[in-house]
Amino acid sequence: MQTQSLWEHTLTFFPQFLAALKERVAPEGTVAIIGAADGRLVLPLAAAGYRVVAFERDPQALHGGEVRLPGEVDAHAMGLIDRLKLEELYDRVRLVDQDFLDAEPLGTLCDAVWTSCSWHCSANHHRPLAEFIARMQLLVRPNGLFGAEFMMPIDQRHHSIEHYTSPERLSRYFTSAWTILLTLRTGEFTERAHVGRLENHTHRMGLLLAARTPR
Template identity: 85%
Template sequence: MRTQSLWEHTLTFFPQFLAALKERVAPEGTVAVIGAADGRLVLPLAAAGYRVIAFERDPQALHGGEVRLPGDVNVRALGLIGRLKSEGLDDRVQVIDEDFLDADRLDTLCDAVWTSCSWHYSANHHRPLAEFVARMQLLVPPGGLFGAEFMMPVDQHHHQIEHYTSPEKLSRRFTSAWTVLLTLRTGEFTERAHVGRLQDHTHRMGLLLAARTPN
């Protein structure tokens, strides 16, 4: 991508999801991305030939604007919509400016669904994690792919919040109608400061990929 995401250098398991997607979903398939941010993972999907439904409700993530970066630096950044237009990919992406947990346009099945570290944000803590996961699962037809990377607890208070979960706990939310394909987890690691977290900080992350059983 010629335009760079504000999240470009943060750790992601997206390559594992993309590999599974290429195995299971034909080109021109549809992928829903929950918590699209400024398009860090949306644009590569669209560039690879997929059609994308991008859920994002943060105005700055959608439209860009002035942001503060580490080192007390202010820059003007493109948001998701601007980056899509700049890359000529806006015709492949449907942007839904709604809270995913309240969106009423969940009647279109997708070939795959993906979220990257979205449900641990405090704005999503007013609803159970089970509801978030179940709504994602509803988007996936038989034979389709579910992918999520997520924050695992590090600090003591994280253990009191179910949205900081683990691959083992998350796997329990997938019944016999699903096959868990892959789970991964990191140990604690230090991530460099980035927009929204202006100091170096410690994370643990997990990944779960699952396929809905074909009919």
């Protein structure tokens, strides 16, 4: 890639999702990304041959703008749209500039859906976690793949917010219509400072991958 995402160096379980995707979904399959940000995960999927539906409503993530980086450095960040055009991938991505929980139905099912630490954001706390997961599940065709990485609780305040969760708690949202393929978790780790969090900070993260059973 010619450009670099603002989130390039943050920890992700995306390689595990990508491995499962390659096993289950042929190139030209459609993958929905919930919370596309500036395209850290969208661009690699499009470059690998997948069609991507990218849900993102943040204007700065879509169009770029001025950001404050660690070290009190001000910089211009390139947005998702310009990154896609620069990489000549724009035609492979359908952008949905709406709140995922309120977006109109796509009109088609996807081969896979993925979200990276989006439902724990405070902007999504006004709706139940079950609703977020159910809407993701509705996007997936039979035999399709569901993937989510998410923040697990660390501070006491996190334990009162259901959106900070665990693989065990998430499993209850997956009925017999689903097969859970993989769950993982980290211990506490220190994430380097990045845009939006200008000091080193502590996280715990989890992963859940599931496949929709055939009809």
